[in-house]
Amino acid sequence: MTHDSSASPLIFGGAAQSPRAALPTLPPLALYIHIPWCVRKCPYCDFNSHTASPVLPEEEYVDALLADLDQDLHAVYGRELSSIFFGGGTPSLFSAAALGRLLKGVEQRIPFASDIEITLEANPGTFEQEKFVAYRALGINRLSIGIQSFQEEKLKALGRIHNGDEAVRAAGMARQAGFDNFNLDLMHGLPDQSLDDALSDLRQAIALKPTHLSWYQLTLEPNTVFWNQPPTLPEDDTLWDIQEAGQALLAENGYAQYEVSAYALPGRPARHNLNYWSFGDFIGIGAGAHGKLSHPDGRIVRTWKTRLPKDYLNPAKSFKAGEKALTNDELPFDFLMNALRLTEGVESRLYPERTGLPLESLAEGRREAEQSGLLQVEPSRLAATERGQLFLNDLLQTFLS
Incomplete structure (x- = not known):
């Protein structure tokens, strides 16, 4: 899209607007790296993941990731990375x-912030746990461990390949490996x-x-x-009871909810995800990765x-x-779809800073949402x-009218 220099005002959200302004400052920059392979595809998973062959093409894939990054560098020259997130798939299938x-290739291309957060998604299986020390030595300083449940029958229903004991041990192994910042992924509303x-x-x-819990x-x-073979899920009343009791239990133990499904100890929210939800920038490299610059x-x-x-x-x-x-x-919708997921929302000034649009462009939708008790x-x-x-x-629909 070229800069809109038309003389007539633009109309959206019910208000007349001037053409979008240039951005005075650019938002923080993050990097998302997608590793698309898993040992086995879980029956609930709609992510871009594929069953791994016995030997992964690690070298070829790393070469491709760096070549992919090279093609995006022109858009981020002079900026530094505030966070990196390895997602999947199961990134911990890759060797240290x-x-x-x-990581060395990335840092040669884009400088790292001195306090960069580098997160790796990992499965709790014994094979992956053995690599935790080596991962920490690389500068990876945050793990996100996909537990989902500790109960054998629930893990089987979800198609998970680890057991409850491995799930418990994974957290201990992470801490022993030097990870003082790690997330546990946990689901509720499971079959029966x-x-x-x-x-x-x-x-x-x-x-x-853990310092952080993703509970969803x-x-x-x-x-x-x-989707094609639906399991028997709890009734709506049970789901509501789980949500209310679970949120109370998390709060009692010092985990503050800062996003729809994210809870953290003080000072420990995921910086990479906060950047995403506050309309920051991120390069996406890897099969199926998305980016926003x-x-x-x-x-x-x-x-x-x-x-x-x-x-x-x-x-x-x-x-x-x-x-x-x-x-x-x-x-407006794209910005708010992310920002309003945060329980505290965002400062109003962030909207013009990150979009180049005046805050008044939200005025009509804002009034309607406030009057409806949604904002x-x-x-x-x-x-x-x-x-x-x-x-x-x-709530978001009020900004589409």
Whole structure:
């Protein structure tokens, strides 16, 4: 998209607007690296993950990731990385040697902030735990461990390949390896799960003293085994009881909710995710990775990469599958869809800083959302009320009218 220099005002959200301004400062920059392989695809998973062959193409994939990054460098020259996140798939299937070569290559291309947060998603299986010390030595300083449940029958129902004992040991191994900052991923609303089952899982997770907990409800997503063969899930009343009791238990133990499904001890929210939700910038490299980059002239561009690993590794094919410059009509919703997930919302000033649009462009939708009790009446912040957090889609719809 070129800078809009038309003389007539733009209309969106019910208000007349001037053309979008150039951005005075660029937001923090992060890097997302997608490793698409898993030992086995879980029946609930709709992420871009693929069953791994006995020997992974580590060297070829690292080469491709660095070549992919090279093609994005022109858009981030002079900036530094505030965070890196290895997602998947199961990134901990890769050796420390491969990840070390990758991190070294990234740092040669983009400077790291002195306090950079580098997160690696890991499975709790014994094979992955053995690598934790080596990962920490590379400078990876945060783990996100995919537990989902500690109960054998629930793990089997979810198609997980670890057991409850391995899940417990993984947290201890992370701490012994020097990770003083780690997340546990835990689901609720599992097949045939009772309130007691869900709280038992949550108590076990809290007992392991992670700095961060991602605690979220299982949902049935299209293009998954569970979508085509739905399991028996708890009734809505049970799901509501689990949500209320679980949030109270987390709060009692010092875990503050700062996003729809994210809870952290004081000072320990995930910086990478906070940047994402506050409309920061991120490069996305790897099969199926998404990115979002702001440009000084006001353009904000979302990109997505080739999805299938075999195509991503094919030199005859492009890494980039597509890109889209966000229009002035799209920006308010795109910004708020992220920012309003945060329980505290964001400072109002962030909207013009990150979008180049005046705050007045939200005025009509804001009034409607406040009158509906979905948005807090607080001029200096954009934040959902408790009711707005429960009905986030309804809240966002007010900014589409």
